[in-house]
Amino acid sequence: MSLTVLAVDDSRTMRDMIRMALLPAGFTVHVAEDGIDGLEVLDGIEPDAIITDINMPRMDGFGFIDAVRAQERRRGVPILVLTTESAPEMKSRARQAGATGWIVKPFDPTKLVKALQMVAG
Template structure:
C-alpha cells in the first residue's frame, strides 16, 4: 500500500528526515516549507495524510490546519502535528483546529510510519 503524504515544515532538515523515514517504507512524500506553501502544494493533490509543524513563518500550523479544513476535498484528510511542543493547551488548540494526532520531535521513524498507516490506511 503506497500512501501519499504532504509534509509541511519550515526546517529543510526536518523535511528531509521525514522523507528519509517514509520513502523506504513505500510512501510518496511531497513537501512544503510553511503553511502558505502547504496550501499551494495541496491544490490538485489528494494526499492520504498531512504532517505539519506548528511554529512556522507566514502561516503557522494552527492556521494551516484551519485552512486545510475549509477545503471540501481535504475536510477528512488526516493531519498529524509533528512538533517540539508538548503543552496540553497546544494539543487541544490543534485538535480544535482539526488535527487528527500529535507527535513530538524528535520522532521515531517506525512510530511515525505506524501512526500514518493507522490514520490513512
C-alpha cells in the same frame, strides 16, 4: 499499500528526515516549507495524510490546519502535528482546529510510519 503524504515544516532538515523515514516504507512524499507553501502544494495533490509543524513563518500550523479543514474535500484527510511543542493547551488547540494526532520531535521513524498507516490506511 502506497500512501501519499504532504509534510509541511520550515526546517529543511526535518523535511529531509520525514522523507527518509517514509520513502523506504513506500510512501510518496510531498514537502512544503510553511502553511502558505503547503496550501499551494496541496492544490496539485490528493494526499492520504498531512504532517504539519506548528511554529512556521508566514502561516503557522494552526492557520494551515484551519485552511485545510475549510476545504470541503479535505475535511476527512488525517492531519498529524509534528512539533517540538508538548503543552496540553497547544494539543487541545490543534485538536479543535481539526488535527487527528500529535507527535513530538524528535520523532521515531518507525512510529511515524505506523501512525500514518493507522490514520490513512
